[in-house]
Amino acid sequence: MGKCTIALLSALLCSLxxxxxxxxxxxxxxxxxxxxxxxxxxxxxxxxxxxxxxFVDIGEINRSNVARLSPVxxxxxxxxxPFQTNPIVHRGVMYIxxxxxxxxxDAATCRVRWRHDWKPKAQANWPQQxxxxxxxxxLVRRERPSRCRRSYMKTLxx
Numbered sequence: 001m002g003k004c005t006i007a008l009l010s011a012l013l014c015s016l017x018x019x020x021x022x023x024x025x026x027x028x029x030x031x032x033x034x035x036x037x038x039x040x041x042x043x044x045x046x047x048x049x050x051x052x053x054x055f056v057d058i059g060e061i062n063r064s065n066v067a068r069l070s071p072v073x074x075x076x077x078x079x080x081x082p083f084q085t086n087p088i089v090h091r092g093v094m095y096i097x098x099x100x101x102x103x104x105x106d107a108a109t110c111r112v113r114w115r116h117d118w119k120p121k122a123q124a125n126w127p128q129q130x131x132x133x134x135x136x137x138x139l140v141r142r143e144r145p146s147r148c149r150r151s152y153m154k155t156l157x158x
Contacts, residue, residue, distance in 0.1 A: 026136040033135060043089040046131055073110035077103065085131030088139075089128060095139060102141050118120035 002144065033043050036042070037049035040056045059115055061069070079098040088095045094107045104113040120127070133143045 028134060031135060042091065043087065044134060046086045046088070072108060075105050075112075077101070077112040081127065084129060088132055088134050090134055095132050097129050097131050098139060099124075099129055102132060102139070104139075114139065 002081045012110075028042070031038070032042075034050065036044045037051060037053065040050075040058055045052075048056065058073075071101055071106055075094075077096075079096060079101060083096070083098055087098055092107050093113060094105045096103045096105060100118045103115045104115070105111070106113060110147070130142060132139050134140075
């Protein structure tokens with residue numbers, strides 16, 4: 001085997017091991033979800049935490065500097081229907097749901113990491129959705145209510 005082949009195989013092995021390590025992190029855990037009220041970085045529940053306070057005590061933002069805040073980035077989607085749910089944020093990724101899409105967006109740059117679009121078989125008069133849930137390396141979304149309950153699950157690898 002030549003030096004190039006060995007270097008290529010080594011790089012491939014390292015990247016595979018990093019993917020396996022990420023898949024095994026299984027985050028957020030139930031303990032992290034339970035302690036979400038003390039987490040000022042992630043937004044792990046639709047209402048921030050199990051108590052539903054929708055509040056994070058961020059000491060860096062106060063009356064004297066709030067007027068100087070400005071958007072870091074803006075994410076716009078072509079879907080004109082109401083979003084209906086709050087996003088979930090975990091480790092710098094914001095998970096947004098629309099009536100027929102689940103979108104993972106880098107929260108710092110608004111770059112789309114991945115997107116899953118679901119196409120309904122028939123026209124829905126008032127398409128509804130309930131957002132996503134995240135736990136132990138999985139992101140779960142239940143599609144529109146129907147007699148046959150369908151779920152979409154994505155393993156988080158980044």
